[in-house]
Amino acid sequence: MRWSKPATPTIPETWPPHPPPGETELERAVRLEEEKEARRRSEAIDREIEQERLEQRKLRHSTRVLLLGQAESGKSTVLKNFQLHFAPEAFHAESEAWRAVIHLNLIRSVNFILDLLPGGPSSLHSSLHGESSSHHSRQLSENALLDDSLLRHFRVRLSPLRQVELILVQRLSADDPSRAAVNVEEAMPWYYGRASEVSIRGGSGWKALLRRKWNTSQAATRPDELDKARQILHACRQDIAELWGHPDVQHGLEAEGVVLRDQSGFFLDETLRVAAAGYEPTPLDILRARLQTLGVEQHTISVERFGEPSHRWVFYDVGGAKGQRASWVPFFDDIDAILFLCPMSAFNEVMLEDRRLNRLLDSFNLWKTICMSRLLRGTTFILLLNKSDILQSKLAAGVPFARYVKSYKDGPNEFDHVCEYLKRKFVAMCKHNSARERQLHVHVTCATDISTTAIVINRIKDAIVVNNLISSDYI
Numbered sequence: 001m002r003w004s005k006p007a008t009p010t011i012p013e014t015w016p017p018h019p020p021p022g023e024t025e026l027e028r029a030v031r032l033e034e035e036k037e038a039r040r041r042s043e044a045i046d047r048e049i050e051q052e053r054l055e056q057r058k059l060r061h062s063t064r065v066l067l068l069g070q071a072e073s074g075k076s077t078v079l080k081n082f083q084l085h086f087a088p089e090a091f092h093a094e095s096e097a098w099r100a101v102i103h104l105n106l107i108r109s110v111n112f113i114l115d116l117l118p119g120g121p122s123s124l125h126s127s128l129h130g131e132s133s134s135h136h137s138r139q140l141s142e143n144a145l146l147d148d149s150l151l152r153h154f155r156v157r158l159s160p161l162r163q164v165e166l167i168l169v170q171r172l173s174a175d176d177p178s179r180a181a182v183n184v185e186e187a188m189p190w191y192y193g194r195a196s197e198v199s200i201r202g203g204s205g206w207k208a209l210l211r212r213k214w215n216t217s218q219a220a221t222r223p224d225e226l227d228k229a230r231q232i233l234h235a236c237r238q239d240i241a242e243l244w245g246h247p248d249v250q251h252g253l254e255a256e257g258v259v260l261r262d263q264s265g266f267f268l269d270e271t272l273r274v275a276a277a278g279y280e281p282t283p284l285d286i287l288r289a290r291l292q293t294l295g296v297e298q299h300t301i302s303v304e305r306f307g308e309p310s311h312r313w314v315f316y317d318v319g320g321a322k323g324q325r326a327s328w329v330p331f332f333d334d335i336d337a338i339l340f341l342c343p344m345s346a347f348n349e350v351m352l353e354d355r356r357l358n359r360l361l362d363s364f365n366l367w368k369t370i371c372m373s374r375l376l377r378g379t380t381f382i383l384l385l386n387k388s389d390i391l392q393s394k395l396a397a398g399v400p401f402a403r404y405v406k407s408y409k410d411g412p413n414e415f416d417h418v419c420e421y422l423k424r425k426f427v428a429m430c431k432h433n434s435a436r437e438r439q440l441h442v443h444v445t446c447a448t449d450i451s452t453t454a455i456v457i458n459r460i461k462d463a464i465v466v467n468n469l470i471s472s473d474y475i
């Protein structure tokens, strides 16, 4: 953003101007007051210009990284790893804010199960898919053997969680009324087989909102509301654990082909810990929390350790969903590196935004477009082949990679071979589609594994910093 001073209507030759002849006492007092005010305004503008100049200078001395990749590829999770690695104190200071997100992730899974069970209010959801609500209910009641009274018991006991969900969503989007609970739901249509997403527009300051002590009378109730939400969740924890552990519920979900464990923001296995009264999220919990990014978020990390070559990192974390991608382009300019994430495990999944498109194919297309971009001709690329843990377990469970990726032909259904194949494919696409030779570094990652990601982060840091030094002729 550039500042320019507003034009002054009449510019006197001397400042302050000479007093007009015959000035009365009152006129003098008014004039002096106006001069004081004009000086105050001018100084405020000067301060803002200086502030802006300092910000620009700081940005020039920062390492700027743009995170790209489809939705749920792990961009924000990698960013959290950078924060944990370079600024652990700042990372831990935010854990309270993440607790609300984790609670919301847990509650959405519970409400999702309750909606899916017979008699659940799934008619809205089903109609999005052109199916009747009785269709889902009938399927589940045929497959699941949950008896009616037990179901009613769970429904009644867990009904307060609907209110908790509402409180948390409203609180997370509190300073942006357009993103109230209903709108969040509308923005994220219900997909059969998935709990709905939690999304807060970047820059809405949601972390601060959850910490802030409110002064106004209306807002004074807010900290209590959050406490109340936590108490309700705490009181429901045994019932949640029982619901999740009930064999009929498990059978019902299995019969529907719903694997909640594979979904983002899954905390049902740890209900008693996460819903405990004094629960403090661990770094791993924070990495596993799911909060969809909307728009482009700028995150500045000030390195807390001495001896690091770059003291400030600026990350631009983008929303990866198809509708979000146009907003990436203005950030292509003046960037030190692109971190592109491909979730390897998505080879047998379809896009939520377009159920006809395979997610791995979408990653290939996206990569190709990024490589071809003229704006990014000279930019260092770092490719993270992410979600290696889920890929590994899918292959081990016998999901055949070659069925979804025809060009893999009769390659072995083994982790190392599949990784190598994907690596070769991405490197070849980069070579083929880049206007000129570029630096490309490829890593296989599991962004929810803190220690292995730390090693990758050190390598990334070395690659970007060394490359910047070369391009700025320092070495």
Ligand SMILES: Nc1nc2c(ncn2[C@@H]2O[C@H](COP(=O)(O)OP(=O)(O)OP(=O)(O)O)[C@@H](O)[C@H]2O)c(=O)[nH]1
Residues within 6 Å of the ligand: 069, 070, 071, 072, 073, 074, 075, 076, 077, 078, 264, 265, 266, 287, 288, 289, 290, 291, 292, 293, 294, 318, 319, 320, 321, 386, 387, 388, 389, 390, 445, 446, 447, 448
């Ligand atoms: N098991 C596993 N989960 C991961 C890995 N990387 C990320 N996740 C999880 O995947 C979910 C989605 O990750 P995000 O970082 O929010 O994805 P994103 O790319 O920022 O998605 P958008 O903001 O929608 O563009 C989160 O719940 C993460 O915890 C991984 O390597 N393995």
Ligand SMILES: [Mg+2]
Residues within 6 Å of the ligand: 075, 076, 077, 291, 292, 293, 317, 318, 319, 320
């Ligand atoms: Mg994100």
